[in-house]
Amino acid sequence: MEVVLLVFSLVILANGAPELLKNPDFESTSFSGNWQCQGCTVTSSSDSYHGHHSAKITHRSHNWAGLAQSINVSPGQRYVFSAHVKLLNMGSGHMFHKLQIMIKETINGQDKYIDTADSPKLRTDSGWVEVAFDFTVPNNLHQIYIYFQIAEPEVNYLVDSASFQLLPSDANWKSEANTRIDNIRKAPITVNLHNLHGSGYQVEIQQTKSKFAFGSAVHADKIVDQSHQAYQQFFYDNFEWAVLENALKWRQMESSQGHPNLDRPMTAVNALRGKGVKVRGHNMFWGTHGRHPDWLDGMGQSELLQAMHTHINDVISRTRGSLEHWDVYNENLHGTYFEQHTGHPNITMEMFNWIHQTEPGVKLFLNEYNVASSSQMTTAYKQQAFEMKNAGIPLYGIGIQCHTGSHLDITSLKYRLDKVAEVGLPIWITEFTVNEANENRKADALENMMTLFMSHPAVEGVLLWGFWDGQIWLPNSALATGSSVQPNAAGRRYQQLYHQTWRTHVTKSVTGSAVHATGFIGDYTLKVKHNGQTIKTQHFTLDKGGENVNVNL
Template sequence: MRANKRVKLWLMLMLAAVLLVPAGGSGWGGSPVHAAGTNLLTNPGFETGTTAGWTSMGTATLAASSAEANGGAYSGLVSGRQADWNGISQSLLANTVPGLTYDVAARVRLQNSASDTVKLTMRMIDSSGTSYTTIAQSTVTNGGWIELRGTFVYQPSGAATDLLLYVEGPQPSVNFYVDDLEVAERTATDWKAEANARIEQLRKRDAAVNVVDKNGSPVAGATVHAEQTRSLFGFGSAINNTVLSNPTYANFFKDHFEWAVFENESKWYSNESSQGNVNYSVADQMLAWAQANGIPVRGHTVHWEVEDAQPSWVKSLTGTALRTALDNRITSVVNHFKGKFKHWDVNNEMLHGSFFKDRLGASIWPYMYERTKQLDPDAKLFVNDYNVIEYAEDNNYKLQIQQLLAQGAPIDGIGAQGHFGATVDPYAVKQRLDNLATFNLPIWITEYDSVQPNENIRADNLEALYRLAYSHPAVEGVMMWGFWAGSHWRGADAAIVNQNWTLNAAGQRYLALMDEWKTDVTGTTGATGKFAFRGFQGSYKLTVTVPGASPVVQTLELAPGASVQQVTVTVDAGGPVGPEAPAAPGGLVAAAGNAQVALSWNASTGATGYNVKRSTASGGPYVTVAAGTVGTSYTDTGVTNGTTYYYTVSAINAVGESANSAAASATPNVPVASDLVVQYKANNPNPNDNQITAQFNIKNRGSAPVAMTGLKLRYYFTKEGAGAALNFWSDYAQIGGSNVSGTFVTMAAPKPGADTYLEISFGAGAGSIPANGQSGEIHARFAKSDWTNFNESDDYSYDGTKAAFADWSKVTLYLNGQRAWGNEP
């Protein structure tokens, strides 16, 4: 929801009706009639074998049924409905207290229809009349139970005479089951304290700055200033073309935000207002400004599924003409901004529009993602929609994402817009984020604002959303959707900066949060030359000063992790420095051949030669196989095929010998005669997390096509723990994710870096790799069923430095059972 989007009045009224007042409060002078957390419903699971406590809403027949049950032996069956509002109900008037907040839930499934919408509704009659509040709604099927969950704030006008919870929604004659319904007063908790505790663990890390002199000796008494210059978490905002004409607007943005997204300037209707007349000039100027100021940009949006958001000339197109226009737009805009936009909202708001789907079929949605990924494989592709955290449409969003992933759409992240009304409920927002986080995909709050005339409540709303989002492990960024009253799409009551560029209470709160979540510390090294601190993750400028010497400035990227991140700063501590032994060489690479291993490394300053050392065991002991080698390469021919060898190299000069380099290993093998080549890319450079992700591309350099059904690809790793099962997913494949399957094999004889391998096979729908062609990208992801971490750092097939596709012999490929590429461990 943003500029040029209509906000329906009924939606805003619903939003206002379900938003938060302080949990557990007693603003109406009442006191709870039940303990917090107690289910207030009678016979909530129908385990009496009857519908006692429940009444029909309108024309409906109620019965306890043993045919289906979410829990226990019975559920409630609602049939004989003649209108969509007909359903099952129970009065809450005697058990609720005005001023309190209640958590509401129900489990529902259909009986005689494949799919329909079900709603939880609260009807209240008070002195102002009859009102209806939608607590939650979701698409429900006959294939399983769906949970509907939401909150209700009981705020009657005067004395209420009726408070009725009921389940409604499907088309007349659709029967449905309900089970395990809940209404409970929200347990009083300190959400802010809980969020702060999560932030402390999730967003910070211990660091140690080790200050040494040029001889490597620790320097005591050095002053260390660690100043955070950028957050790892994405704090940003939408900008519009005002940034090109108003220096105050531009300066405020670059001083207070670290990510940008264009409000309208990269949308289709802005870039091609008439067919064939494509113009990116304004977006290009805005992008140049962002790049000049080191601000990454999200791409918004390739397409927009809502009919009113289409260029006027597109609305009349059908069939081939529409498909051609759609394809041309993807090709044009993605290629134009390739490598420049970090993210793409590929097809905006598919929950609330179906322009392309209605005209081109359901397969057009995953196609949009597949085509965008083909054109810009490095951009992270997002779904993006509203009412999924501010209103109870998270279940529908979740079902839609599941369907897209099942169809092979390469979705890299979930965009959750947050266009709130008068208040923000942190409990409900966390609940909905938790629901979306089950995909294990990063979530961004892509569009935040709150319309609230009272700027102090507006500030509370902003803090509630930002503190909750920053504390949530799945959320990686928050994008405010505009900041200045002079150009905010929802007006001055949603802005953090007033028309005259003074900060209102919301703006002051935002700056206070940014200050709270930035680290700026100064200290002195002790006898060991160390200064330790705990800081928020992100980029740091380290300034180290010792008496009588110029300050040394160095950068630090404080990344997520449980261990202490170490950084060494070398200073001139005064006095002459004598001749030194060379430093250990870096960049050692071992390449296996037939009965030989070719080694290469980086030169070490001051070295006159190098000692090459070999072992058949990881970690040594090492035997010198070449002493005093001149140059930075050596080929070891004294090896046996099929044996893994480990190498290190040290540098020497007249002063002495350096420490050994980091080790590299290789397994010489008899080469295979094949025209097939496997390329590999490490999608996630972090070797210590709970998923392994790898991407592959198979090239056919021969003159005849190769059927993919005859191919099997193996990726070797160590499982680290024998108990949990392994699960495989192919998040994206150019040949179609449904044509990719994976199985795991425990190796009978474990090898260094490998006790298990993933074997990827291909279905008939994958087709063939043409002569001099390639398979296209194949994305693999796997995890343990208990979601414990892997340690990939020593895995045979892993190479975290491969950020782009490269030939990789540590992955093997088999054609009709015969090895066609790579070296087995």
């Protein structure tokens, strides 16, 4: 059995694992016995990302023609590959080029091709770009063949600083994650009591809100419709953040030009905020196929740009001050409608600037899939966010969709989160689903992934993409079912994590003038009782530095 990998990324791990590539840094100008160029020519170049040399790939005869190397591997093991790539020219008529990492598996003489990683928006002005992926070797496979692919054969490129290393599993990951949770999500509380008289005092410390965001998508109508009170009750009992599934999307909001319907989403937003729920805005623009209003088609570039500005002004004139976040250009690595139709290759950056100028206080996000549930877009997404940050774009955070099944490997998931976290910006898991029919398997997978998210220092919150089988994109991902919206095994597991495991409820008898405790970061209500009767109630917010609460009795 033979596997061929189509690749373009490199991530050098600090795990002490041996480097498996030959001539990974291209410092040897001889490519005999290491790299080869299938259907192309490889020469050495002094234009390098690191060191003194890189590989220059020219005279490509086909889309699959590119740099390649065979690597011996162990069946069933996880590996990571990374490299840096630089385009030397653009194909005629192309705004972007896509570099792919493919895997070709040859089993019993049959070839199977797998698209392992994409870098879909490369340009010559991108400079050196990192490309990377993680990969689990199929059973009975002992060698892989990695190569780079660009659809347009006329495009030449450089490659440098490559690596292929083992990504080891950690059998103790969960205990390590729980230790991290204690370290990064908790802080000390000191209650100083003044004017105590005698004994019989108790202090109750009750957390009312979590700093870490627990939320869900909601249906704009059902969250306010009196006939769906069970749906509303489950949401308000179990979540503190919300995002409207569809009501703020341009296509749904303004199906007819000049007649945006903002009453529907704002009724829901105001109801949620009235209950103390924080709301994310999803989304201002969406460029994948069929996700924009049909009436945009056929517009000239200047007319489309004006329509985009009008849309921003229409929306923010109604939402200003009501939303915590905006997903600015949804899934923009997968769709380029607004780039192609405006002629602006950097329209994403422009969108961020426009919205920031219109409402400076709202936090702006990218939002993308195939970043956590697979490694197809992980590094391209990291690269995009890194470039935006360096350009001074007002990008607050990186939204990661994670629609997956119960099978998702925790080691791979952590690697992908760590890769995106290299940007140095907050991460939000904006759309989380575990699509699994078996309730117990779903519950276990949900707990494991939520634990990893909670333990990651870059992650600030997790929003489920729905919770009830009567209103959800993927019914097998529901946490509650039936007309009474009753939790299933996964729902009960979530409730245990949210209400108990990651929530602080402490009652302590007073034996001196101070009471000490440790709690999860968030908002609290403090009650002092004397002989069972509440004599004082105070509210405070616990942040990472800890809190001293002074109580005068």
